Amino acid sequence: MTKRIVILVSGNGSNAQAIIDQCEQGKINGEVVAVVSNKASAFALKRAQAHHIEAVCIPHQDFVSREAFDAFLLHKVQEFRPDLVVLAGFMRILSPAFVDALSTKLLNIHPSLLPKYPGLNTHQRAIENGDTEHGSSVHFVTAELDGGPVVLQSKVAIHPHDTAQTLAQRLAQTEWQIYPRVVEWFCDGRLVFDGKHLSFDGSEVPIGGVNYGHQ
Numbered sequence: 365m366t367k368r369i370v371i372l373v374s375g376n377g378s379n380a381q382a383i384i385d386q387c388e389q390g391k392i393n394g395e396v397v398a399v400v401s402n403k404a405s406a407f408a409l410k411r412a413q414a415h416h417i418e419a420v421c422i423p424h425q426d427f428v429s430r431e432a433f434d435a436f437l438l439h440k441v442q443e444f445r446p447d448l449v450v451l452a453g454f455m456r457i458l459s460p461a462f463v464d465a466l467s468t469k470l471l472n473i474h475p476s477l478l479p480k481y482p483g484l485n486t487h488q489r490a491i492e493n494g495d496t497e498h499g500s501s502v503h504f505v506t507a508e509l510d511g512g513p514v515v516l517q518s519k520v521a522i523h524p525h526d527t528a529q530t531l532a533q534r535l536a537q538t539e540w541q542i543y544p545r546v547v548e549w550f551c552d553g554r555l556v557f558d559g560k561h562l563s564f565d566g567s568e569v570p571i572g573g574v575n576y577g578h579q
Contacts, residue, residue, distance in 0.1 A: 366393055366551075367394040367551040368394070368395060368397045368444065368447050369387070369394045369395065369446060369449075369450060369547065370398045370399075370441050370444050370448075370450070371408075371451075371452050372399075372401070372437075372441075372449065372452065373400070373401045373406055373408035373409075373452050373454055374401060374402055374403050374408075374455040375406055375407065376408060376453065377406065377407055377409075377411045377452060377453065378453075378536060379540065379543050380399060380411060380412075380450075380453075381411050382539075382540035382541075382543060383450065383544050384415055384417065385544075386544040392544060392547055392551055393551040393552055394447070396412075396415075396417050398412075398417065398419075398420055399411070399412035399417055399418070399419050400420045400441065401419075401420070402422055402433075402437075402454070402455075403421070403423070404421045406421075408452070408453075420440060422437055424456065430456075430457075431459050437462065438461070438462050438465055441466070442465075447469060447551070448551065449469055449470050449471070451471065451472040451473070451505065452473065452543070454472075458505065463505055463507050464507075467504070467557075467559050468504075468558060468559055469550075469557075470504060470505040471502060471515075471550070472503055472512070473500055473502050473542075474500065474510050475487065475498075475532065475535060475539075476489075476490065476499065476500070476501065477497070477499040477501060477517055477519065478501040478503060478510055478514055478517075479510075479511070483510065487529075487531045487532050487535070490522060490531070491522060491527075491531065495522055496521065497520065497521055498522050498531055498535060499518050499520060499535065500517065500535055500538060500539045500542065501514045501517045501573070502514070502516045502543055502573070503573075504562065513557065513562040513569065514571070514572055514573040515546050515555060515564075516542045516545065516546050516573045516574050517542070517572060517573050518535070518538035518541065518542045519538075520534050549564065
């Protein structure tokens with residue numbers, strides 16, 4: 365059965381586009397049924413409309429608190445009966461109630477090799493610390509900020525003259541490969557998270573995620 369996917373975004377939506385494209389190409393056994401943003405200016409909403417996907421804007425500033433926004437967002441997301449909820453550049457820290465309600469089917473991509481550099485400004489932090497490599501991590505979302513179990517990581521070398529912008533641009537190319545792959549695994553039932561344990565093809569996923577090179 366085709367899985368129903370809801371994507372939450374705040375900006376450009378390039379990762380959302382990669383997932384939409386692979387769903388439409390039949391590479392993912394899923395359908396993006398809605399793209400939801402907290403910002404009316406998010407280009408991702410136009411991407412959704414171009415593919416005849418329902419585009420929903422819920423401005424967070426219209427709510428008196430983070431909890432009130434999250435409660436409404438959760439209600440709206442659940443209206444679409446999603447099998448999977450994908451955070452693709454959704455720049456909000458979600459409340460525990462939201463995470464708890466969707467914890468076994470809530471994915472995020474974070475631009476660092478977690479557990480390194482949770483939070484913001486990851487590219488600049490990697491450069492300033494003299495790291496030789498940087499990466500992105502697809503992980504399930506838990507109440508701990510960027511602390512859920514990692515499914516898959518991509519890596520790029522940090523060049524001597526890299527800036528945060530050049531590093532981010534190069535890393536994005538890898539994100540468009542690994543995020544749809546993880547969504548594919550989930551929709552095929554190969555990837556299962558019960559809220560505590562993460563398994564892939566019936567085996568526990570090690571720290572740092574699945575070895576992508578062998579898939």
